[in-house]
Amino acid sequence: MNTILTGVLFFSGLALTVTVILHIAAQKTASGQKNTGRPAGTNKIRLDDDFPDYRPRVQNKTQKRKKSPSRKRFSLSGSLHFNSLVSEIPLLEAGLPEYVYIPLKLPHINALPRLTVKKGDKVRAGSLLAQNKKYPEADIYASVSGKITGIENISDAFGAEIPAVIIKVEKDDFEPSIDLSPDIIREIPYSEKEIISKIRHSGIFSLAGAESMENVFTGGQKISRLIINGIDAEPFPGIRENLLCKKAEQIIIGAKILNKAFGIQNALIAINRKRPDILKLVSGLTRRYVGVNTRSCPAYYPSGQKNLLITAITGREISAGRRPENYGFMVLNAEVALAVYEAVLKNKPLCEHFITINKNGKSTSFCTRLGTPVDFLLKKLSLSPENGKIILGNVLTGREVLNSKAPLTGQDSKILYLVPSEQISGPCIRCGKCLEACPLHLQPYAIASALQSHDQDRLKQLHAADCIECGACAFVCPARIPLLSLCRQSKTEFKNN
Ligand code: SF4
Numbered sequence: 029m030n031t032i033l034t035g036v037l038f039f040s041g042l043a044l045t046v047t048v049i050l051h052i053a054a055q056k057t058a059s060g061q062k063n064t065g066r067p068a069g070t071n072k073i074r075l076d077d078d079f080p081d082y083r084p085r086v087q088n089k090t091q092k093r094k095k096s097p098s099r100k101r102f103s104l105s106g107s108l109h110f111n112s113l114v115s116e117i118p119l120l121e122a123g124l125p126e127y128v129y130i131p132l133k134l135p136h137i138n139a140l141p142r143l144t145v146k147k148g149d150k151v152r153a154g155s156l157l158a159q160n161k162k163y164p165e166a167d168i169y170a171s172v173s174g175k176i177t178g179i180e181n182i183s184d185a186f187g188a189e190i191p192a193v194i195i196k197v198e199k200d201d202f203e204p205s206i207d208l209s210p211d212i213i214r215e216i217p218y219s220e221k222e223i224i225s226k227i228r229h230s231g232i233f234s235l236a237g238a239e240s241m242e243n244v245f246t247g248g249q250k251i252s253r254l255i256i257n258g259i260d261a262e263p264f265p266g267i268r269e270n271l272l273c274k275k276a277e278q279i280i281i282g283a284k285i286l287n288k289a290f291g292i293q294n295a296l297i298a299i300n301r302k303r304p305d306i307l308k309l310v311s312g313l314t315r316r317y318v319g320v321n322t323r324s325c326p327a328y329y330p331s332g333q334k335n336l337l338i339t340a341i342t343g344r345e346i347s348a349g350r351r352p353e354n355y356g357f358m359v360l361n362a363e364v365a366l367a368v369y370e371a372v373l374k375n376k377p378l379c380e381h382f383i384t385i386n387k388n389g390k391s392t393s394f395c396t397r398l399g400t401p402v403d404f405l406l407k408k409l410s411l412s413p414e415n416g417k418i419i420l421g422n423v424l425t426g427r428e429v430l431n432s433k434a435p436l437t438g439q440d441s442k443i444l445y446l447v448p449s450e451q452i453s454g455p456c457i458r459c460g461k462c463l464e465a466c467p468l469h470l471q472p473y474a475i476a477s478a479l480q481s482h483d484q485d486r487l488k489q490l491h492a493a494d495c496i497e498c499g500a501c502a503f504v505c506p507a508r509i510p511l512l513s514l515c516r517q518s519k520t521e522f523k524n525n
């Protein structure tokens with residue numbers, strides 16, 4: 029009898045345990061989520077759909093920090109990590125040169141604007157020089173106050189001819205409609221239509237990275253996520269982290285304005301994970317602005333590249349040949365968000381931009397007027413174009429300046445000054461470093477060799493056309509093989525065949 033009773037009790041207990049386990053499993057399956065220990069409904073954030081707010085968590089001393097598996101999933105393989113974490117670099121006013129040369133055509137816009145001025149006219153900073161009524165993104169504004177002394181072709185930094193308006197600087201004044209006060213305007217009193225119109229007529233499309241807004245404003249593409257890139261991931265410091273230190277609130281308001289222009293609710297400012305000072309500052313400020321949050325990201329080169337930044341933040345991969353806008357993403361640099369703030373709330377078209385000059389690892393940033401000649405800025409640091417090599421762009425992808433009298437445009441943000449040294453490239457030693465460095469997992473050495481043997485089929489097999497020209501492969505190559513220029517050539521070969 030006792031044995032029967034024990035058996036009944038054992039099987040009843042077993043049945044109860046199995047029922048409880050099955051019930052918990054059924055609940056998990058129904059919700060489709062892992063049990064994170066949080067109350068139901070609080071763990072619904074999916075990085076692909078939302079930008080979760082960054083809030084530094086206050087931890088109990090006895091609690092151990094848990095690694096988020098989702099963050100780990102989004103790390104970029106390949107890529108280079110530079111330890112160029114300079115806490116602060118000087119940001120100086122460049123002052124006014126004797127002449128500025130304002131190019132009349134933007135590199136990515138085919139439409140040429142019609143001149144609204146002629147030789148001999150007097151203009152102020154912020155005056156309209158040329159306009160395209162159908163396509164206001166191509167409008168051009170004066171960056172200084174003075175007299176127009178010529179409208180003619182000039183030579184750009186790389187020797188190509190470009191049409192430009194030449195202005196002899198006379199005074200330092202702006203159009204009276206521009207608000208030059210240092211006060212920060214926090215209210216956005218404009219409708220979506222008014223904001224779009226102000227941005228389109230602001231001349232900010234000459235800034236690098238701003239061109240992606242055109243498709244949205246003119247082509248009606250729908251945007252659901254805005255990312256403001258505040259990371260300098262290149263070997264030498266740039267301006268973004270510096271701007272976030274000095275003009276964080278204006279950039280946040282710029283992001284809010286852009287939210288309104290795109291009809292979305294949430295912008296995310298990407299910040300270098302190794303700059304907790306910036307993260308703390310910007311996160312503190314974003315608490316006052318609903319719809320703008322921060323996200324810390326690893327600063328691996330070239331994670332600042334739009335498609336890779338999206339992958340690093342959301343895990344979403346953008347297919348080769350497609351743009352972030354095709355996936356509902358808009359990625360803009362911090363400089364663009366600042367220019368949007370000034371255009372919309374200060375009525376200031378793009379007259380200035382930021383240039384960082386690096387020499388021997390020491391960087392200095394300047395706020396300079398558009399169209400300022402390269403040599404004017406170099407002289408500010410007592411650098412002579414004759415005694416060194418000037419590279420426009422970053423150290424990995426930049427090009428040598430052939431004409432130091434050429435103007436700087438909104439596309440330019442970095443100058444590298446090098447004392448020339450002879451570089452001799454050797455044969456490939458099959459070390460595989462270029463393979464490891466390539467963020468797209470291409471085979472740069474194989475692409476270079478296929479190019480040299482004009483093997484089109486092999487280039488196709490190697491996906492040479494997908495190269496984003498980041499220069500990481502050339503940077504790490506111990507044999508100093510010019511892999512970047514070979515990869516560029518292979519892309520040109522594709523286009524021509
Ligand atoms: S330049 Fe092209 S091949 Fe070289 S690392 Fe960058 S993406 Fe890869």
Ligand code: SF4
Nearest residue numbers: 456457459460462505
């Ligand atoms: S890094 Fe240079 S030497 Fe090494 S495999 Fe690539 S091309 Fe060859």
